[in-house]
Amino acid sequence: MSIEGFEREEERLVRRLLELGLVGEEDLARCRSLQRRHVSTGRVLHLGQILVRERVLRAKDIAEALAGIEDASRLTISSVSPPAMSPPRPEPTVQDWTEYEILAEIGRGGMGIVYRARQRSLGRLVALKVLPEGRAANPAEVARFEREAVAIARLRHPGIVAVHEAGVRDGVPFLAMDLIEGRSLRAALDAGSMPPGEAMRIAAEVARAIDHAHEASVVHRDLKPDNILLGSDGRAIVTDFGLARFLPGASGEIPTSLTQTGRLLGTPSYMSPEQVEGQTTGIDRRTDVFSLGVVLYEMLAGRLPFVGHNVVEVLARITAEEPRPPSTWRTGVPRDADRIVLTAIAKRREDRYRTAAEMADDLERA
Numbered sequence: 001m002s003i004e005g006f007e008r009e010e011e012r013l014v015r016r017l018l019e020l021g022l023v024g025e026e027d028l029a030r031c032r033s034l035q036r037r038h039v040s041t042g043r044v045l046h047l048g049q050i051l052v053r054e055r056v057l058r059a060k061d062i063a064e065a066l067a068g069i070e071d072a073s074r075l076t077i078s079s080v081s082p083p084a085m086s087p088p089r090p091e092p093t094v095q096d097w098t099e100y101e102i103l104a105e106i107g108r109g110g111m112g113i114v115y116r117a118r119q120r121s122l123g124r125l126v127a128l129k130v131l132p133e134g135r136a137a138n139p140a141e142v143a144r145f146e147r148e149a150v151a152i153a154r155l156r157h158p159g160i161v162a163v164h165e166a167g168v169r170d171g172v173p174f175l176a177m178d179l180i181e182g183r184s185l186r187a188a189l190d191a192g193s194m195p196p197g198e199a200m201r202i203a204a205e206v207a208r209a210i211d212h213a214h215e216a217s218v219v220h221r222d223l224k225p226d227n228i229l230l231g232s233d234g235r236a237i238v239t240d241f242g243l244a245r246f247l248p249g250a251s252g253e254i255p256t257s258l259t260q261t262g263r264l265l266g267t268p269s270y271m272s273p274e275q276v277e278g279q280t281t282g283i284d285r286r287t288d289v290f291s292l293g294v295v296l297y298e299m300l301a302g303r304l305p306f307v308g309h310n311v312v313e314v315l316a317r318i319t320a321e322e323p324r325p326p327s328t329w330r331t332g333v334p335r336d337a338d339r340i341v342l343t344a345i346a347k348r349r350e351d352r353y354r355t356a357a358e359m360a361d362d363l364e365r366a
């Protein structure tokens with residue numbers, strides 16, 4: 001889907017929701033106003049995500065409405081923005097999860113609900129991720145869930161969340177992963193400004209982890225503060241490989257039906273120019289370098305490099321506008337940090353760091 005088609009799809013979604021009688025004009029107007037407010041601060045949210053966050057609709061309602069739109073893009077609420085706050089649903093019962101005792105819900109979004117759980121056989125705490133309403137889940141959502149398991153299973157790195165078990169229980173796909181005691185980078189950024197030294201350390205740790213994934217032929221494709229966890233010791237850990245893609249020639253390559261040319265996959269504000277253009281052959285390790293550069297920019301400057309009045313404007317600026325150095329937004333940002341960020345988010349892949357390891361080397365030297 002081209003960036004020009006993004007707003008058209010949202011309008012088609014609105015028409016569909018109105019046709020089904022799922023939403024009223026007043027709620028739509030309120031959510032559109034909230035969407036514009038978010039965009040003005042640099043955080044791009046799909047209208048469907050706003051509707052779920054505001055508890056006007058459930059994620060299931062949005063998915064069903066999108067499914068009823070012919071040729072609907074894969075840019076749905078599950079791949080656009082931070083986890084949604086949807087109305088509480090019943091937790092799995094202990095009888096449903098014999099091996100895992102559900103203790104509490106940690107968070108939820110379009111791609112899954114994460115619970116704090118105890119693995120009975122080993123007596124350890126884990127993060128249990130399950131697909132919402134798995135028995136009736138869309139096959140494409142199940143495939144993405146499975147893709148995350150396949151991608152993480154081939155990675156062993158202290159900066160990447162580890163999966164202990166993956167499977168399907170009573171029709172519900174699940175992943176049992178390391179439980180990270182801490183908070184997301186998004187929560188840390190929302191709490192206030194971050195010292196440049198801390199920002200560069202976090203970026204270097206993420207770069208090392210992502211370089212490990214690249215060496216295993218896995219490209220994340222959705223690096224953003226929501227998918228970076230900070231442990232209780234402050235160490236950065238990358239999670240959520242639901243949009244991961246295996247590089248050509250890798251064993252177990254992701255089916256092409258999930259990575260079609262023209263599909264806009266990722267989170268708009270953190271997308272590389274090649275993602276915005278809907279490329280697949282141009283997606284490689286430098287795509288993740290760009291997204292990590294945007295994350296570092298946000299940590300240093302306290303704002304995103306590409307901001308617009310709407311999603312289409314943001315995507316257009318990613319492909320055409322040269323961003324200002326982070327130091328122009330916040331005093332105290334070192335000149336080396338400016339250079340590293342601007343190299344990482346260069347428009348042409350050839351002008352970026354060739355590998356995430358090169359970026360990490362520069363960050364650790366600065």
